[in-house]
Amino acid sequence: xxxxxxxxxxxxxxxxxxxxxxxxxxxxxxxxxxxxxxxxxxxxxxxxxxxxxxxxxxxxxxxxxxxxxxxxxxxxxxxxxxxxxxxxxxxxxxxxxxxxxxxxxxxxxxxxxxxxxxxxxxxxxxx
Numbered sequence: 001x002x003x004x005x006x007x008x009x010x011x012x013x014x015x016x017x018x019x020x021x022x023x024x025x026x027x028x029x030x031x032x033x034x035x036x037x038x039x040x041x042x043x044x045x046x047x048x049x050x051x052x053x054x055x056x057x058x059x060x061x062x063x064x065x066x067x068x069x070x071x072x073x074x075x076x077x078x079x080x081x082x083x084x085x086x087x088x089x090x091x092x093x094x095x096x097x098x099x100x101x102x103x104x105x106x107x108x109x110x111x112x113x114x115x116x117x118x119x120x121x122x123x124x125x126x127x
Contacts, residue, residue: 009027016102021089023086027081027082027083029080030116039060040066041066042063043063047059060074080114081110086120091125091127
């Protein structure tokens with residue numbers, strides 16, 4: 001993501017605040033394939049020796065995944081970046097569509113692949 005996750009979350013919630021139908025709870029990575037890229041001692045050593053202790057993308061690309069038996073590069077470890085939304089009240093389908101469409105540009109700018117709806121205790125619904 002291009003901006004700090006908290007700033008993106010705040011920006012998305014500001015966009016949705018006008019009518020108060022949704023709240024963005026979090027932005028997280030899911031569907032890791034083949035698995036999360038694992039950082040190990042070789043990454044720490046490489047970062048210390050070559051980058052003043054800063055463990056950045058250069059180290060991740062230079063040192064293989066630490067998962068036992070993994071032969072995939074850093075770039076081959078993929079996942080989906082998802083915004084988790086929750087309803088704050090009952091709503092209508094057309095209202096919900098308009099609200100979610102307001103997020104499209106921000107999602108594209110920050111490489112957010114989609115949304116997941118999180119159930120509430122109140123069991124709010126779109127009808």
